Amino acid sequence: MLISTRTQLPFPTIKWTAKAQLTEISMTELQFNEAEAALYYQEVMKLPSELTVQAKQ
Secondary structure, X not given: OOOOOOOOOOOXXXXXXXXXOOOOOXXXXXXOOHHHHHHHHHHOOOOOHHHHHHHHO
């Protein structure tokens, strides 16, 4: 089962966590750091590296 949400679940999940049946991935774990964002823009979006440098300024 997969549950995706932007808020805390409205029911307790401690039993699943204790039995290693649940893995939580927080929003901070899903965020790109600056290097990852630059790589994404260059490799996936095919933007020139000059644009990613300008965006930082």
